[in-house]
Amino acid sequence: MNSIAVLGSANMDLVVRQSRLPRPGETIFGAGFSTVPGGKGLNQAVAAARLGEAVNFLGAVGADAYGSELRALMLAEGIRSDGLAIADAPTGTAHISVVDSGENSIVVVSGANAAVTTLSEAQRAAITESAFLVMQCELPISVLVEGIAAAHAAGVFTVLTPAPVMPLPEGFLASVDLVVPNQIEAAELTGESDPVRAAEVLSADQTWAIVTLGSEGSVVAYDGEVLGLAPARPVTAVDTTAAGDTFVGALVARLAAGYVRGTAVSPDEMIEAVRFATVASSIAVTRAGATSSMPTRDEVEAILV
Template sequence: MTRIAVLGSTNMDLVAYTARAPGRGETVTGREFRTIPGGKGANQAVAAARAGGEVMMIGAVGDDAYGTLLRDGLEHAGVDTDLLHTAEGPSGTAHIVVDDTGSNAIVVVPGANGVLTALGPGEIAAIAASELLLMQLELPLSAVVEGARAAHAQGVRTILTPSPVQPLTDELYDHIDLLVPNEHEAAELSGQDEPHAAAQILLRKVPEVIITLGAKGCLYAARGGEPVLFEAPSVTAVDTTGAGDTFVGALAVALGEGRPVAGAVAFASSAAALCVQKPGASTSMPYRSEIEAS
């Protein structure tokens, strides 16, 4: 079983479903509201656990009711929460609008996630004992850099989802093995709108890149090799929230099991395709048996 540490955020997703997202200054009427455990870190942890990984969550929740629910949700998914700290104040929240096309717009309020600015001996030891470390950018960048540095020093493979996108330091790039941006994030980081061009720029910073392209699949590129475009399964999307995190969590499990890139991407793409056919993020993530049967 692949041992995966996830250094990342835990948020409560407050999701409003509506025919179309409101424009600036506009009010629209929604048809449904849901409160769903989320956060990019927690989502990747749940996705990896359901896909068959042994997962440790490193992060923080608040001492409010959301914090209790978020911890319970992770534990129910089989994620180890011994290093999920409880901080004074509110838990992180994500305010999400989902329209009838399945597209979403998200505002994240960090809450307790913002207190994790550095890692302690327990976190460093947990990373060192893992095979892969998954990271995102909903925690303070100082903690992400420290985690990546610790993993790199111990030969632990590092995977970064650069979301929400922001300029990254050379120190962080130096400790990333695989960068997994979406098309928008890749363009922001590289200054190139075209994915192939963006990948070539990013390969100057990291050894491997997978740019996710939604329904168009994903582009894999590595130093010294030709880029490969992998198509996504054709499905009708209900809600794309959490699809990228599902992809990364399942991808980490597959890579940890030693699958070649093509096989790992196929496994991850199947997981993401199953995710978008149901509403919600963590609640829609498939189990390994479902992925293998798809």
């Protein structure tokens, strides 16, 4: 079984369900509150692990109750935590408002995640022994740059979710093997409002790019050329929190099945992985929460049959 190293954030999500977002200065009543383990990194790690792949999580939590709960989740999901540091800072939190339509707004307080500015020896070792390195932008960019360099030196396939969007070093995106932004992120990164054109730009120089479009599917491109539009699976959304993270975790889990480190991913393999990930994320949005909404391999394959 191939190993997936996830270099990313681990947060506790503080989720309020409400009918609508309040106007500036307005107070409204919420319909419910819950705490759910999350963070883009941990979300993607759980999604991949729940789909049957070996996952190693690299990041940091605080020495507090939230940190203990996140570590317990990793243990329960079978996720290795060789590269998980205990930082002298509170565990990161995400403050999420979910409205009746299922859409959400999120404010992240980085906490311990901000302490991961350079790779530890344990994190570097975990990357070099893996087949895939999965990253997001909720950690400092300095450690992502180090992660990519370590991965490339070892022939490890790199995957980036460029969220939240922020200024990136020149050539950073081109150094990633696969970039998976949503439509808004792709437009911000490229200046192209057309997701097809944005995918073409992001996939230049032999990079894979998948621009996700929510209920409209996703655009798949490689080396400056769009290969096609993958349709979405129609469902009634309850909560879209972590839908994108479920997509990425499932995508990499599918690619990892039978993958030989250092080899190229074929168009057929990528399109099949996108199909698998589309089903996984469609299941997740029909349930509440982040990690709590993610499906198992059996659930995804039952729909694919």
